[in-house]
Amino acid sequence: MKRIALITSGGDAPGMNAAIRSIVLACHEQDIQCLGFFHGYNGLMHDEFKELTVDLVAPIIQFGGTILKSARCKEMHQNSGVEQVASTLTRHSIDALIVVGGDGSFRGMMALQPYWQGHLIGIPATIDNDLACTDKTIGFATAVSTATHAIDKIRDTANAFERVFIVEVMGRHSGHIAFNVGLATGAEAILSFENCDSKNLEQVQADLINQIQSQRQHNHSGFVIVLAENLWPGGPHGLQAALRETAHIESAVCVLGYIQRGGNPCPEDRILATELGIEAVRAAKNRSGVMVGKVHGQISINCIIRATEQSKPVDQALRLAYNQICQLT
Numbered sequence: 001m002k003r004i005a006l007i008t009s010g011g012d013a014p015g016m017n018a019a020i021r022s023i024v025l026a027c028h029e030q031d032i033q034c035l036g037f038f039h040g041y042n043g044l045m046h047d048e049f050k051e052l053t054v055d056l057v058a059p060i061i062q063f064g065g066t067i068l069k070s071a072r073c074k075e076m077h078q079n080s081g082v083e084q085v086a087s088t089l090t091r092h093s094i095d096a097l098i099v100v101g102g103d104g105s106f107r108g109m110m111a112l113q114p115y116w117q118g119h120l121i122g123i124p125a126t127i128d129n130d131l132a133c134t135d136k137t138i139g140f141a142t143a144v145s146t147a148t149h150a151i152d153k154i155r156d157t158a159n160a161f162e163r164v165f166i167v168e169v170m171g172r173h174s175g176h177i178a179f180n181v182g183l184a185t186g187a188e189a190i191l192s193f194e195n196c197d198s199k200n201l202e203q204v205q206a207d208l209i210n211q212i213q214s215q216r217q218h219n220h221s222g223f224v225i226v227l228a229e230n231l232w233p234g235g236p237h238g239l240q241a242a243l244r245e246t247a248h249i250e251s252a253v254c255v256l257g258y259i260q261r262g263g264n265p266c267p268e269d270r271i272l273a274t275e276l277g278i279e280a281v282r283a284a285k286n287r288s289g290v291m292v293g294k295v296h297g298q299i300s301i302n303c304i305i306r307a308t309e310q311s312k313p314v315d316q317a318l319r320l321a322y323n324q325i326c327q328l329t
């Protein structure tokens with residue numbers, strides 16, 4: 001193997017830079033040239049790249065974002081776009097492409113498979129943690145930590161004003177961030193896909209109102225609701241209006257948004273990214289169509305189809321813990 005291409009794709013995740021660094025260092029050690037293409041699949045489409053050297057990546061492990069930039073790329077949903085990417089890889093005599101990204105980015109690799117003979121390796125990196133075949137994705141631990149610290153601050157003002165707060169967290173359509181952050185902050189309520197029947201939100205709303213009203217009778221502290229994005233019609237403001245209109249409950253809304261995607265990666269993400277980067281280069285020699293992950297503390301290499309198609313529910317133990325805490329408080 002002489003030459004590897006590398007992209008970061010989809011939502012950026014803290015730890016992507018640590019993965020880039022590790023891949024480049026592993027390539028250097030094995031005399032493999034490493035070309036970094038910019039802006040996800042767009043860079044492969046438009047031949048926008050730079051050779052990644054040890055000097056370039058040496059100081060980046062602690063930084064959020066990605067030095068290769070990231071993007072979504074519409075053209076990848078059409079055969080002509082995929083063919084263009086394949087032709088760039090062929091023209092540069094690339095032996096393997098490593099994609100650092102989420103499930104969509106891996107679907108891009110699957111689309112590429114029929115058009116390109118080189119080896120395709122995925123490294124899971126998304127704050128959403130919605131990829132199977134790995135306990136955690138790169139960026140998730142940092143996002144949970146960032147959101148936890150933010151809600152701790154919100155808690156102070158919620159208590160001081162005895163206010164209900166609706167805090168929206170990211171996760172696209174999965175509740176990994178919502179459940180972990182909700183438990184870590186002692187949120188009074190977690191509303192996510194896993195514990196709310198989206199076809200019966202009226203019942204969810206009625207239960208929530210009961211919970212708020214009964215808490216009001218017993219103590220005068222704040223009430224923090226962690227709400228998963230894309231769950232409630234109209235988002236957190238929709239829920240805010242519903243609480244006001246049906247029960248005269250006033251609340252404040254805080255959308256944590258992109259703050260969860262930024263910032264320096266926590267040690268756990270740096271270490272995970274470093275391990276997966278090294279393993280990805282090793283796998284690129286003789287495997288293709290696989291994702292390198294970590295399951296129960298061990299490196300695990302699985303087919304990207306399985307990683308993207310299999311669902312990864314929020315840990316049952318986490319949901320049980322939340323239910324028990326709710327009964328105790």
Ligand SMILES: Nc1ncnc2c1ncn2[C@@H]1O[C@H](COP(=O)(O)OP(=O)(O)OP(=O)(O)O)[C@@H](O)[C@H]1O
Nearest residue numbers: 010011072073076101102103104105107108111126
């Ligand atoms: N079905 C598909 N076929 C081909 N390419 C795809 C497909 N789905 C996604 N892609 C490519 O991968 C890119 C990234 O996908 P997406 O926007 O879903 O982010 P992601 O990798 O899932 O990361 P995150 O969810 O963290 O943002 C898309 O912009 C597109 O270029």
Ligand SMILES: O=P(O)(O)OC[C@H]1O[C@](O)(CO)[C@@H](O)[C@@H]1O
Nearest residue numbers: 011102126127128170171172261
């Ligand atoms: O950057 P964009 O395109 O607004 O995407 C936001 C989405 O990306 C993520 O941050 C990562 O997948 C999701 O949590 C969120 O729904």
